[in-house]
Amino acid sequence: MGDKILRILKEIVGDEYASADEAVLYPYSFDLTWAKPRMPDYVVLPNTVEDIQRILRLANRERIPVVPYVSGTNIGGLCIPENGGIIMDLKRMNKIIEINTETGYVVVEPGVTHAQLSAALKKEGFTFSWPVGPPAASVLACAINCGIGHLASKFGINAENISSMEVVLPTGEVAKIGSCAFSDSWHSLWPLPQLAGLFIGWLGTTGIVTKLGVWIYDIPPFIKVETVATDNVEDMARWQRAIRRTYVPLDVTAVSWWLAQVPIPHPYVEKPKDAPEWYCFNVLTAWTEKQMDAYVDLFNKIVKEEQQRGSSVRPYPYPEEALKGRTQLPSRIVGTTKNYCGSGVAGLSWPGTFTPASNWPPLYHEWKTILIKHHFSPAVRLTNFQGAHYGMMRAFVPFDKRKVGDPNLRIKGIDNQENARQALLECVEAGVKYGMIPYKPPVDFWSILNRKADPGFISLLTKVKDMLDPNGIMNPGKLGVR
Amino acid sequence: MARLSELEKLRNVIYTCTHCGNCKYFYNWGEKENLFGRNCPSGNYFYFDSYYGSRARSAAAKGLLEGKLEWSEPLVQALFACTTCAACAQQCEVDFKDWIIRTMETLRREAVKAGVGPIARQKAFGEWTLKEHNPYMEKHVDRLAWLPKDIRQKLPETAEYLYFVGCTSSYRQKNIALATTKLLLKLGVDFTISDDEWCCGSPHLRTGQWDIAQEVARHNAELVDRVGAKKVITTCAGCYRTLLADYQQEPPHGYSDILNVGFNKPVIHTIQLIEELIRKGKIELGEYPKKVTYHDPCHLGRHMAPIQGREACYEAPRNVLKSIPKIEFVEMERSREWAWCCGSGGGVKSGFPEMAIQTAVERIKEAESIGAEVLTSVCPFCWRNLDDAIKMTGSNMKMLDITEILLEIVK
Secondary structure (H helix, E strand, O other): OHHHHHHHHHHHHOHHHEEOOHHHHHHHOOOOOOOOOOOOOEEEOOOOHHHHHHHHHHHHHHOOOEEEEOOOOOOOOOOOOOOOOEEEEOOOOOOEEEEEOOOOEEEEOOOOEHHHHHHHHHHOOEEOOOOOOOOOOEHHHHHHOOOOOOOHHHHOOHHHHEEEEEEEOOOOOEEEEEHHHOOOOOOOOOOOOOHHHHOOOOOOOOOEEEEEEEEOEEOOOEEEEEEEEEOOHHHHHHHHHHHHOOOOOOEEEEEEHHHHOOOOOOOOOOOOOOOOOEEEEEEEEEOOHHHHHHHHHHHHHHHHHHHHOOOOOEEOOOOHHHHHHHHOOOOOOOOOOHHHHOOOOEEEEOOEEEOOHHHHHHHHHHHHHHHHHOOOOOOEEEEEEOOOOEEEEEEOEEEEOOOOOOOOOOOOOOOHHHHHHHHHHHHHHHHHOOOOEEOOOOHHHHHHHHHHOOHHHHHHHHHHHHHHOOOOOEOOOOOOOO | OOOOHHHHHOHHHHOOOOOOOHHHEEEEOOOOOOEEEEOOHHHHHHOOHHHOHHHHHHHHHHHHHOOOOOOOHHHHHHHHOOOOOOHHHHHOOOOOHHHHHHHHHHHHHHHHHOOOOOOHHHHHHHHHHHHHOOOOOOOHHHOOOOOOHHHHHHOOOOOOEEEEOOHHHHHOOHHHHHHHHHHHHHOOOOEEOOOOOOOOOHHHHHOOOHHHHHHHHHHHHHHHHHHOOOEEEEOOHHHHHHHHHHOOOOOOOOOHHHHOOOOOOOEEEHHHHHHHHHHOOOOOEOOOOOEEEEOOOOOOOOOOHHHHOHHHHHHHHHHHHHOOOOOEEEOOOOOHHHOOOOOOOOOHHHHOHHHHHHHHHHHHHHHHHOOOOEEEEOOHHHHHHHHHHHHHHOOOOEEEEHHHHHHHHEO
């Protein structure tokens, strides 16, 4: 059977682009997270939409799981093949199909990386919303899985910037969604029925998105990063509420002292007594010097007003390397590398969540207690999305993946990986009561989330999944249902 | 499974690899432009993650150390299909960075110890080296066959510099050996050449055949003393790295822990000496009215710049070229630390000839895209592979070592 499947896969993509060799499969069996490594049975590298259709028809016929994959650098274990099957590595499909500076969108294939697109767009004076993830990660995968970028405070998460898409269903049919379904223009999902929602936030469980249109933005000539600090999370959350009302900054992001360190201290160390607990960078952009001066005046005015209300907020320098890492994007310093897990020894995971801003302070206090108890730094980030409406709260937890008994373990005498898992599950338990919703979540989070979920939501989710993927082949296990 | 004693020593650095994938592409943020480009010859050729960047090799190392991977032909292929060009190390931002090349070569060492490596043709050049002291299946007695008698007679018994010619220039790129010799003579450099030079050991270190490297290193260290030279000069980037870093430096940059030859003589690349002479006004150059670009050899650039500095390893050849009257010097987009590898290093030219040539073809196309008439470098091994690609693609571009250009125009 195995030989037969491999033979067909090779017929589809060519001998050199399909494999069932253990040594080839192995790097696809694990990632940075605590997700239990699982070996795929095959890895295949399609080059065209037709290749993908044929692979999915085969998988559907033979009931073989298919896991879409580009770089595997998410920190939710999303590309780990829970039930084996085929890793569909899409990195050969790496063309930037269109850069439309007039209407302001690009069309990319799944293998296009943030590094690649940023280089192409900057030449044109444009930008997309770059995440602080690895530059080698996929633009398309980040967007359809609700990743965020540096424009999120003003223009929303990357999924909100999707303008059209092409998708191959698990049963092999191809569909275009949005304006591209009617013309060659990939400018808008609206005002059509929101079919894109069948593939956004589904973690690759409903089909393979083969082309994606996303909105791009002009790079203004004047950019200034104003940084403030506060002594506590309450003052920081209040600062973010105050500044976000203006809809002026492109990015309003606060990080705890521990996340501002490069790398995050691990195991936990106490913050120096004279250092602020929270830092915030506020990215101001303008088209004229006068406009920038006005924004800076506004910024200073808000600082003063907050101080008059008794806030500890004050202008404060942001640690230099961390600032570069967060404003010179995409960045090799942040992402899953030097900043986040330089101290962790191979492991990284998170509760990355969308949490109402009103609940950031109480949840931060709970997370801080939990993380310190487990010897982790409370390396927490708060970012406003779309101005005032919602926001992100997440903690980065680097950990040591070496085996128990290794004399060099960062936290001696315990299973460091299991300790990280337990800590983050406790963080999720704490968060759900504050309206927290994890994004790109590890599979382990779902048992907590689905307990809390509206039964009607679960029922509808299941029905839609079954309709699109009747044989349950697409990335099974990642949604906590099916 | 045989004990992975060498790999075990690196366990802690291997685990600092975060699997982030920075290593898979060239990328650098810039004020006006961001740099992006392909960087990994093996990943670019084979595409599977098991071939891509240092992440692939750290994954293999973890798999072996944890007993999750067994030696197999596909594993050996993936480990040896790497030019060890260090482009991945250039991108890496974690503590693994400096140890990446040593880890890759240690994996190969373990394959050799386990009897599953190296690739057959690499094993053959290793065995030949034990007999005839070169990896080119040539006779040791023919090492100086390229050197005309009249020139040989001019060379002193002992001198300030020993010109360590290297196997590629001695047996294949004789044009470079001859141009270098004539140039050094023209410039009045006090140097000599030995007929008892052995392979520097680079191909053996790179392919896990460390016991052979030990033997040739011991011989060469003694040879320099025997000749009575105070310094060594090379035209080969591979020899340069090996004699200066591998013979003399502790890990992660060198192999003094394995080779243990106590060699500590200054080693200089020809291009560095020439640059110094130009700076001191001791060379007068004629015109060279051509559009020329320069290919950075990995062994001079990325491998040595962390030890010897950017000026010596990236700027010296450029300064020489830019000092030539009427030359139009143009840069490829991927240059200096971001240079695309020629494709021949790390045993790949012998073990994976098709991958080697395709990698070189990509470089040729890059040089052609900026309109270069002449592609230069300062490594005979790069020269050979790039010239092979020029011939294969029917390109009109000409491959020349910088010494060949200089010989033509030095007054």
